[in-house]
Amino acid sequence: MAMNSLTVEQVLKEKKTHDLDSVKDLDLGCKSLTDVSCLSKFKNLEKLDLRFNNLTDLQGLKSCVNLKWLSVVENKLQSLNGIEGLTKLTVLNAGKNKLKSMNEISSLVNLRALILNDNEISSICKLGLLKDLNSLVLSRNPITEIGDSLSKLKNLSKISLSDCRIKAIGSSLKSCSDLKELRLANNEIQALPAELSLNKRLLNLDVGNNVIRSLSGLEVLGTLSCLRNLNIRGNPISDNEKSAKKVRKLLPPSVNVFNAKPLDKGSKNDKHTRFDADDETLKSDQSKEAKSKKSSKRNKSEEEEEEANNEEERKSKKKKKSKSESNLDQALTTEKKEERKEKKRRGNNDEDAAEKKQKRATPKEELEALDDTETSFAELFSRDSVSKGGGSGDGNEKKRSGAKETGVVRVIDNKKKKKKTGSNQSKSVVSELPGGFEIGLGGESKWD
The missing domain is CATH 3.80.10.10 (Ribonuclease Inhibitor)
Incomplete structure (x- = not known):
């Protein structure tokens, strides 16, 4: 109201x-x-x-x-x-x-x-x-x-x-x-x-x-x-x-x-x-960088150590092979000297008998040398040329030729095996390396 x-x-x-x-x-x-x-x-x-x-x-x-x-x-x-x-x-x-x-x-x-x-x-x-x-x-x-x-x-x-x-x-x-x-x-x-x-x-x-x-x-x-x-x-x-x-x-x-x-x-x-946040990010980055450096340093050290071991192994094999070749060369030289002395002693009349003996011995000795993985190529070819120079008879020629081919093949196969073994060793080494090594080997990086 x-x-x-x-x-x-x-x-x-x-x-x-x-x-x-x-x-x-x-x-x-x-x-x-x-x-x-x-x-x-x-x-x-x-x-x-x-x-x-x-x-x-x-x-x-x-x-x-x-x-x-x-x-x-x-x-x-x-x-x-x-x-x-x-x-x-x-x-x-x-x-x-x-x-x-x-x-x-x-x-x-x-x-x-x-x-x-x-x-x-x-x-x-x-x-x-x-x-x-x-x-x-x-x-x-x-x-x-x-x-x-x-x-x-x-x-x-x-x-x-x-x-x-x-x-x-x-x-x-x-x-x-x-x-x-x-x-x-x-x-x-x-x-x-x-x-x-x-x-x-x-x-x-x-x-x-x-x-x-x-x-x-x-x-x-x-x-x-x-x-x-x-x-x-x-x-x-x-x-x-x-x-x-x-x-x-x-x-x-x-x-x-x-x-x-x-x-x-x-x-x-x-x-x-x-x-x-910046401080945390900086600390995180520094931590990652430090870990990366530490890992890289460790991986580098391991790589160098592995390489040194491989190098030492190669040198050892080379030295062993060289020593073996040296012993064989020395034995061959001694054998030749003995043969020459024997020829002089027997004279010209015994030349045919010596040649026959050489013909009988060559296949066995040559096969043994060819089968020996430590025999050098220089030794093999030296023996082969001596055989060709003094050999006679088709049977012996065929035997020597077969032996030579077989032996060379076997030697080459052995060499291939060595190379293959070396490759496997290298591969094995690579596969056993720490993950950080992938950086150096072109693989995907483990670090973000």
Whole structure:
């Protein structure tokens, strides 16, 4: 029911009672009220909601001395005259009116929350005695400076001064040691003062849409170890991603939300985690390099040792073969000398008998020499030419020829076997090498 002037009867009817003293709270919002003076009769009234009415003053409430909670949001108030005696008030919400001053609240010593947003207040004053004040909302008022009016308010935990005309904060908040939320968006602030570092408990800070241009104007952020939510959008320094990254490096590890976006661990701790990651990567790379060098050194050492053993084995075989050939040559020379002596001793008459003996002995001796893997090629060909020079008879010729061919084949086969054995040895050596040797042998590397 629309009304302009409130009556006691209407209130009692609304509350369905006849006892004025029993009425402790009233909701009279959106009733287009211009006069509420009848409320002075309700002595026990503690909570009163007069939102969205047409009140121009609060004189009708001066006798409601037990009021603790009062809302007069969106009326037509030009002053707060009439509330000076309401000393029990703990919450006063007079936002969206036409208030030009806040002088009247100086006597409200028990006030804890003062909400005066969207008015025409130009200066903050008369707050020094409000020792219990913890929330102050003065957004959208033509306030140009904070001054020292908050210097005695040590219990302030929330301050909202957004959309004002503030150009600097200075040391105005240095005494607000319990400050947890500070809203200063849409002002003309050029830098955050160093004194802000005294607000150690600050959790939420909004300085969006100001005129902060340099990184030095935000250096104090690094000292706010409890900061969780930061907004600097709309400042020149946050115009590009490069500058925003620089700001992120300043942030303490506690920040969870930056410019209304959640930060993951990596990005919010970018300065620290990047260096830690780089250190870990460097250590890992150094460890891998050291292991690689150690493995390469070990593999190289093993390769050299293997090569030395192979070389020694080859020298040993060569030496043995050379010694065998030398003994055979020596034996052959002795045999020839003996033959010549024998021929001289027997004379020309015994030449035929010696030749016959040579013919009978040659096939057996030659076969034995050809079958001997230690016999040198020089010895074989020497014996073959001697046989050809002194031999007679087709049978013996055929025998010698067959023996020679067979023997040479066998010798060549033995040589092939030696080569093949050498190849197998080399292959075996390669197959037994450690995995790291694949690098040197052209195989796939074992290292990443």
